[in-house]
Amino acid sequence: MEPIVIAKNLTKSYTKGLRALDNVSLTVDRGKVLVVMGPSGSGKSTLIRTFNGLETFDKGELNILGIRVDSSHDEKRIQKIRKRVGMVFQQFNLFPHLSILENITLAPVHVQKRRQAEADEYGMYLLSQMGIDSHAYKYPSQLSGGEQQRVAIARALALKPELLLFDEPTSALDPERINEVLDAIRKLAEQGMTMVVVTHEISFAKDVSDQVLFMDSGKVIETSHPDIFFSNAKHERSRKFLNQLDKH
């Protein structure tokens, strides 16, 4: 099996003495889906943001697609990683001044130097995959949250990434809009996309994950197969967390 993400002993503090990441180690193999769960403030975002260099770390080592990054945060390597890793944010972060199609073709044209026509064609294909090709010439503010998030997924896919990172992709959505986004991610999982997904959606996590990683206070509490994690988690803290999620 080919590892896509290897994290070794990642440690990071934003403020002295308070560890956002505390000795985090994990591996994600090609074609696998890792779901990351944990209470708010446990370091989930910080962790996946180190994978594409949006956050630095103080100690430890990362290997993303064979590119090694350490605490010196080499810009050139980070740039290489970013061209092969896509990210989807909780708040969508679409570019409001660009049309939907322009949002998607920006990186292919300006990073990969593809011709605009070629990028447009592939962009339209991705939008139809997401079921939103009729919105191609609208602007983000004209779309619903669920549609915007599907655009964001299409945008992340435009560079044909080998790894996709999702940071709570449905947490900012109205409940009735959540499934359209989860279904799009499920489809990607079926197609064999390697993904790291931070989410609180239990049934979705059960469906897509090959592994569940549970974090608390910057530490990995457990990494388990979903069948085990959701029915019989190894740790008391994991079980407590799942109980609380169920109540909501």
Place this chain on the structure above:
Amino acid sequence: MKINQKIFLQLGIFIIFFGLMGILINNLTVNLARTGIGFNFSWLFKPASFALAEHPLPFTSSDSYAWALFIGWLNSLKVIVSSLILATLLGALIGFARAGKNSLLGFISAAYITIIRQTPLLLQLMFWYFVGFLGLKDNMFIQLKNIFSVSNQGIEFSGLTFSSEFLALLLGLSIFTSAFIAEVIRGGILSVSRGQWEAFRSLGLSERKGFIRIILPQALPAIIPGLTSQYLNLAKNSTLAIAVGYSDIYAINDTIINQTGRAIECFIVLLVSFLLLNLLITNTMEIFNKLILKSRKYS
């Protein structure tokens, strides 16, 4: 506010304004009648009988006061437009440095902004004039192959000459205004959410490309209004030209008041001149703003 409330408010302001104007005009005519000069503009076409050091168009002392005023207006326009451009370039540079990640550049630009904003403009103008230019020797200070020279006479650049009065004013106004523009630009950049930076970075766009294509277009609508008001301030501040002896509209007006005693008429000329200048600035910026908004079909 309801529509009819608004109309009543505006009507009220209108009545008060014209009431006050009426009282002032009445005072004026009574006073003018008493001094016996009367109120007219025919003096405008009499020879000015003074010389002007700086005139972009031909001017001799036998030309009329009106022509002198027009020359002054052109001189004002010249220094305002060139300061405006220089101040914007400088301000953008410092604003970007201030908003950027480099902590040394950030510190230097913060210090620049603080020092410049805390010192009176008049003092800065004096500094540039007396220390910057008149401090130079009267023989050519720097001379490069007869193309570029700097002395206490100013700067000569391949046949174009810029007087030290003009340059001191240009430098003083530009540097002073650039500190304010830098803050306007920094504010505009900070008004764009962090998520936009993260989104373009995660797509592999370089900092430069991301800034130009993603951040700047969203920052501009927040920058333009502040920029316009700084430009208007610059135009008004240009009347400090008199302190360094540059013949702008205000300085020439001053001379004419001394010669003719026509304070009221000159005041009106000055008012109209600045109204024209500021309308020019506001309208140009308005057009610019519309262009940007037109490219922003969203929201």
